[in-house]
Amino acid sequence: MNELEEKLFLLAKDHLADAYSPYSHFHVASALVTDAGEIFTGVNIENSSFGLTNCAERTAIFSWVNAGRTGKIKCLLIIGNTDRPISPCGACRQVMSEFMAPETEVILTDSQGDYERFTVEQLIPYHFTEKDIQDGANK
Template sequence: MSHYNLSNLCLKGKSLARSQGAKEFAYCPYSKFRVGAALLAHDGTVFTGCNVENASYNLGLCAERTAIAKAVSGGYRSFKAIAIASDLEDQFISPCGGCRQFMREFGDHWSVYLSKPDGSYKEMTIEDLLPVSFGPEDLKKKRLFTTENGS
């Protein structure tokens, strides 16, 4: 894992810095904890997302899942990187376990940039965040037992 400043990025810089702007749209009346995400597809398209809370807490959406859902609904399935931003000053924002698994659905070797408001960030991969993970390819592996209908 590496630490950089977002302003030093060439390809990803302006696009991934959009995660800081995406948090401005967060709907977080309960936690007051704004999160933004910017997802970079392989063709250079950037999808942004923010957290959207709900009075029924478990129905809230995280910024990472919002950005991925926007991309998937637009036909994208392969991603190069995601930047995640919050208002935390003393530490890098980290995705929740649910978001880590949600991101893992689309591969384990793409980059994740955990950032701070000052533009500094830590680069990791999905594999770093969710080691020994379970993904779509695991469902295709030979199993000892299957149900009667073959599933």
């Protein structure tokens, strides 16, 4: 990892303890950086109605959206209290495709520092887009 990615890793790792996961005890944290150098973090936030749980990567992305979406997301790092790099769920992949460019880098890590690199496009090829909505509405 380069220096910036290492910074994201350490920041996300520090936030693992902040995850609210009283049911699964599965902690996930994330950190993203924009091309303007702004950093946003997120943790998973569970709910007793599991469908209302919010994942760490969506929390970070939604924090960036709430802050005004300044700049573009340059990189998103995800860490879990896992023994191998953690993979984002389908809902998170779809949200990534909405707010991140196809070539945006996503780094999947574990608590030991092992990591895998992907682009958004690699994680969710042929994803649902605004164009799909427009095509359907025009028929």
